[in-house]
Amino acid sequence: MFESMLSHPGSLFSELERLQRDFDDWFGRGQPSGIRAVAPGTFPPINVGTTPASVEIYAFAPGIDPGKVEVSIDRGVLTLAGERDTRQAADAKASVYGHERPSGSFRRAVNLPDDIDPARVNATYRDGVLHVSIARRESAQPRRISVQ
């Protein structure tokens, strides 16, 4: 649960609030979710935003090799796929006390609006965040028309 990763100053009510939120997440609020939606807490978490001229997607995926990530757009769906290996090189004398960081292959899909231009996509990777920026079609952007 991503919500349960928030840390509050300890108090009984914040625990109850967190439990309430966890229940809401699991059982939903009655809203149908996108057919490609995933359970909260899937790696990597993503944020999606829009500007009048573009759609911006941020995938929080630290420690991956940007050259090995597959970013593709097909029929209006942006897919980010790759893998991350967090297993340490086997060291017989090392004890493992915590292994929370997700490992393995991942795949996230985002539905894109109809007015994007799949030929104008830009992807960068910085500080562990994969940022994909997709421009909207020129003709779809709002344009002022001057009155003669």
Added chain:
Amino acid sequence: MSNDTRVQPTSRSEPQQRGEPRQADTRAMLPRVDVFEDDTGITLLADLPGVPKEHLELKVDGDALLIEGRVMPGTPDRLEPVYAEVRVPRYRRVFTLSRELDPGRIEANLKDGVLNLRIPKQEHAQPRRIQVQVG
């Protein structure tokens, strides 16, 4: 980009109870960590995506190690959020260091959103073979 930085232990000017919220406490996400121990110390790897080096804070206060980072995603102007799984732009986690660790010699490295901390054990705590002299 990767860098090695030395973490300076802070001086204890006044006792601070770790359990109580600080004055300007804000909500933060708990970063996921992997912790390994070998003969010479502890290695801690933390996922801090979106945190650049200048917004990473590492502090040692007594036996507490604090890791805090601000997420700076570099968003364009007029960005309207549509869907957000990361809603709090901050990570925070505190660890208690056991006594055989030497916080004065912590080494830290931040690359691609992964913080790599190496906390060596005190010299005297490291396993050492003792040569037996044959008298």
